[in-house]
Amino acid sequence: MRSKLSNELDTLIKEGVISSQTATDIRQYYAAKNENSPNLLYTIFGIFGAILIGAGIILMIAHNWDAFSKVTKIIWALSPLVLAQLLVGYTILKEKSMAWKESASVLLFFAVGTAISLISQIYHLPEQLDSYLLTWGLLCLPLVYLTKSRAVALLTLLTGTYYTIVIGWKLGESKTPWMYLIFIGAILPYYINLVRTYIASNTTTIFNWAIPISCIIGLSCFIKKADELGFLMYITLFAVFYGIGRLQIFAQSNTLRNGFLLLGSFGTIVVLLILTFWEVWKDIGNGHQLGSQEFFIALFLVIIALILSVQRLANSKLKLNATTLIQYSFLLIWMVFFIPLGYIFATVIINLLLLAIGITIIKSGIAKMHFRILNYGLLITSVLIISRFFDTTMSFELRGAVFVVIGLSFFVSNYLMYKRQLKISKK
Amino acid sequence: MKTIHILIIFIILALVQLYVPYRMIKDHEDILKYGTLYQFKTKPIDPNDPFRGKYITLSYEMDSFNSNDTTYYNNNKVYIHLTKDDAGFAQIKGVSHQEPTEPIDYVEAFIDYNDNGYIRFELPFNRYYMEETKALAAEQLYQQVNRQDSIEKVYAMVYVKEGKAVLSDVIIAGESIKDYVTK
Numbered sequence: 130m131r132s133k134l135s136n137e138l139d140t141l142i143k144e145g146v147i148s149s150q151t152a153t154d155i156r157q158y159y160a161a162k163n164e165n166s167p168n169l170l171y172t173i174f175g176i177f178g179a180i181l182i183g184a185g186i187i188l189m190i191a192h193n194w195d196a197f198s199k200v201t202k203i204i205w206a207l208s209p210l211v212l213a214q215l216l217v218g219y220t221i222l223k224e225k226s227m228a229w230k231e232s233a234s235v236l237l238f239f240a241v242g243t244a245i246s247l248i249s250q251i252y253h254l255p256e257q258l259d260s261y262l263l264t265w266g267l268l269c270l271p272l273v274y275l276t277k278s279r280a281v282a283l284l285t286l287l288t289g290t291y292y293t294i295v296i297g298w299k300l301g302e303s304k305t306p307w308m309y310l311i312f313i314g315a316i317l318p319y320y321i322n323l324v325r326t327y328i329a330s331n332t333t334t335i336f337n338w339a340i341p342i343s344c345i346i347g348l349s350c351f352i353k354k355a356d357e358l359g360f361l362m363y364i365t366l367f368a369v370f371y372g373i374g375r376l377q378i379f380a381q382s383n384t385l386r387n388g389f390l391l392l393g394s395f396g397t398i399v400v401l402l403i404l405t406f407w408e409v410w411k412d413i414g415n416g417h418q419l420g421s422q423e424f425f426i427a428l429f430l431v432i433i434a435l436i437l438s439v440q441r442l443a444n445s446k447l448k449l450n451a452t453t454l455i456q457y458s459f460l461l462i463w464m465v466f467f468i469p470l471g472y473i474f475a476t477v478i479i480n481l482l483l484l485a486i487g488i489t490i491i492k493s494g495i496a497k498m499h500f501r502i503l504n505y506g507l508l509i510t511s512v513l514i515i516s517r518f519f520d521t522t523m524s525f526e527l528r529g530a531v532f533v534v535i536g537l538s539f540f541v542s543n544y545l546m547y548k549r550q551l552k553i554s555k556k
Numbered sequence: 557m558k559t560i561h562i563l564i565i566f567i568i569l570a571l572v573q574l575y576v577p578y579r580m581i582k583d584h585e586d587i588l589k590y591g592t593l594y595q596f597k598t599k600p601i602d603p604n605d606p607f608r609g610k611y612i613t614l615s616y617e618m619d620s621f622n623s624n625d626t627t628y629y630n631n632n633k634v635y636i637h638l639t640k641d642d643a644g645f646a647q648i649k650g651v652s653h654q655e656p657t658e659p660i661d662y663v664e665a666f667i668d669y670n671d672n673g674y675i676r677f678e679l680p681f682n683r684y685y686m687e688e689t690k691a692l693a694a695e696q697l698y699q700q701v702n703r704q705d706s707i708e709k710v711y712a713m714v715y716v717k718e719g720k721a722v723l724s725d726v727i728i729a730g731e732s733i734k735d736y737v738t739k
Contacts, residue, residue, distance in 0.1 A: 206577065207574070207577060211574070218563065218566060241573055245577060249580070251685075253683055253684050253723040271569045275569065303631075
């Protein structure tokens with residue numbers, strides 16, 4: 130890459146496009162940039178090497194050689210841990226490169242897991258996956274700040290999420306995985322720092338997706354007895370995501386890199402779509418359990434969602450567009466949930482809201498000449514119309530006709546916008 | 557933060573990371589050293605239960621009790637008070653919701669189900685880890701021996717101390733399953 134740039138610069142000087150001084154400035158700029166950024170390739174190979182070595186050690190030792198005495202087995206279980214600790218200590222002391230720190234930290238992460246699991250095996254302990262994952266994750270969490278390892282941050286987030294699933298998705302389990310909050314709470318300051326420092330990096334993008342996905346999975350594990358409040362919790366969580374995704378710091382990022390925004394938008398639409406069915410509102414009923422943990426979690430989320438909404442209002446004027454409707458739809462859901470106006474009213478109002486979101490997204494897609502936005506709006510509107518088939522007893526002919534009309538509307542609207550785009554580009 | 561500070565915090569973390577396995581080893585060694593040895597008669601396990609890889613799954617004859625108490629719910633923890641029969645095998649002396657305060661031997665167990673007073677529980681020491689290459693043969697052997705009319709010959713040796721238990725060996729015809737399987 131570097132030599133290609135150098136060759137290009139030489140050609141540009143020869144052709145008289147740039148001066149030799151400009152070429153020197155460009156070279157110096159890239160040299161300085163290269164010095165500040167860690168060598169990505171070394172880091173990636175280092176991490177993968179450490180993961181493979183770590184996994185290899187686990188497999189080899191898990192083989193469980195009966196020929197070894199208990200003491201030998203214990204030494205085998207603990208030696209990778211001590212070696213990895215010495216390696217991490219060395220990288221900190223000698224202030225080694227990020228590639229070194231990442232690799233050593235990943236190795237230590239696996240060594241901790243290996244040590245605990247092997248000691249459990251030596252003493253024939255029963256499977257207690259939740260406490261195993263919790264201990265493993267908590268013992269490695271401080272590494273995220275000590276070595277600033279991004280791979281360990283991601284691995285501990287995965288461990289924490291897995292722990293939550295083990296407890297939360299177990300049939301007949303009444304426990305709530307509260308310790309998940311420690312994982313997410315500890316990773317968040319690290320993530321905020323990452324966003325502030327390296328907003329455009331690929332690692333930040335991975336976290337932009339990993340954190341909201343982990344929260345979506347995690348939240349399901351906190352819904353126990355008051356499950357009717359689940360919709361309220363999720364719509365508010367998605368409003369928080371959308372609000373974060375709309376923060377000024379993400380304004381320059383590519384939309385696909387903004388997991389919070391996309392998951393917030395898509396999640397809101399999905400929850401609203403479910404709430405357009407009257408049977409769902411009938412099930413939800415009116416007697417909400419206000420003293421439940423579900424209610425307090427929803428309350429905590431709504432405070433964050435409101436702060437983000439107020440912040441947005443302070444920065445820009447409120448316009449009636451798709452963004453506003455998606456970000457503030459949680460307010461309407463909260464009102465419908467707690468004002469007893471009957472499930473028919475709730476159903477009608479959510480249908481109207483989703484229709485309005487669909488239409489405003491289509492409008493925005495046309496105005497921006499953006500195919501992806503246009504089709505997203507068309508998709509929402511179409512799914513909403515198709516969903517209403519389940520509520521009515523329409524004849525097959527009529528249903529077929531509506532499908533054809535929806536299909537045609539996709540073609541026609543895309544074609545019309547394509548033509549308009551051509552016309553503008555010719556001008 | 558200065559490098560030396562980071563290093564000091566890391567050393568503390570490293571010590572905590574080492575303390576956790578140390579504590580596990582110490583607690584279990586204490587049970588093996590100071591606990592009381594009980595022999596738990598095993599019984600055949602569900603043959604449809606898939607082979608688990610590097611351990612065999614054990615099932616015990618002592619797995620239920622009768623009670624009129626309706627507050628024994630599924631997944632609840634119970635304390636099984638232990639005694640020994642004439643041959644030295646573990647027997648149920650009593651059951652309680654709370655941890656016994658008197659100096660008796662007991663183990664923690666979890667209730668599987670409560671069927672109108674017939675309460676089935678699961679003892680936690682139901683895994684015996686073995687060398688990968690021996691585990692399948694050991695599991696097959698375990699089932700075969702248990703199916704024959706020789707139940708007395710198969711038992712687990714479990715050390716018990718203050719509600720905690722450590723499975724130390726599985727004995728078939730007076731021999732450790734690890735040695736028996738190689739015959």
